[in-house]
Amino acid sequence: MYFTLFVTVILTAIVLVAAAYVIAKLLGPRSYNKVKGEPYECGIPTRGSSWLPVSIGYYLFAILFLMFDVETVFLYPWAVVVKQMGAMALFTVGFFLLVLVFGLAYAWRKGALEWK
Template sequence: MYYTLLITVFITAAFLVVAAYVVAKLIGPRSYNPVKGEPYECGIPTYGQSWLPVHVGYYLFAILFLMFDVETVFLYPWAVAVKAMGPMALATIGFFMLVLVFGLAYAWRKGALEWK
């Protein structure tokens, strides 16, 4: 019984994806201009290589942002259900916050938060 429902969901999802693709191909605008295949459509030709190296500081900053963004995502459900979970919830979130504080201290000590 459950497998029938699961198979129905997968078939419906596949049908909707294919239907959306077909409708987009049928009614979507078409442009066969060869300029559309170029990397930039602003009209200004590129000089040199289009791929430039990016400073590693941007990646470190993005990883730190994601780390604290994920922390916020996990804190919200905990705050909603903390009464029902009791003192164990406080200990668990305390450990979670401790790991994040150690991560922040490590990044700070290594200089990942400084723009040079």
Template sequence: PRKGEGYECGIPTRGESMAQFKVGYYLFAILFLMFDVECVFLFPWAVRVKELGGAGLVSIAIFFTILVLGLVYAWRKGALEWK
């Protein structure tokens, strides 16, 4: 009897409440958020690139290389394939 009760919000569900999603949707969303957040980290470096000089440019290059390697890894694993 408790399985038919409303969950958290108190509103009873209508129809089938369990919908299955493919894991690929979640993986694609997590990859998007990960690369989006990493691009946000590039903004402060871009604003202060002249003040940071060569050391700042090297750190940006290292960060960007790691970002690209992560993208290549996800691509080779097939995480970006929409099946």
């Protein structure tokens, strides 16, 4: 029963996405010219190249943020069932948090949290 429901949901999602894409291609405006391909910066003409390198620090900071954000998402279900699970749940989440703290300490020691 669950498998048929799962397959139905997946197929419905695929059909809806495909239908939205086809409708957008059929009904959407088609106007291509050189000006539309240029980068727009608040009405001011650009000087030089608009493709500038971005510091890797932004990416590292974003990855660390996502890592700890996902940690928080995993802690909510644990908090709901911790009384039912007993001491084993406490040890398990303790190990989970210990691994994350070691990861944070490693990133901190390597200088991933410093802006240069």
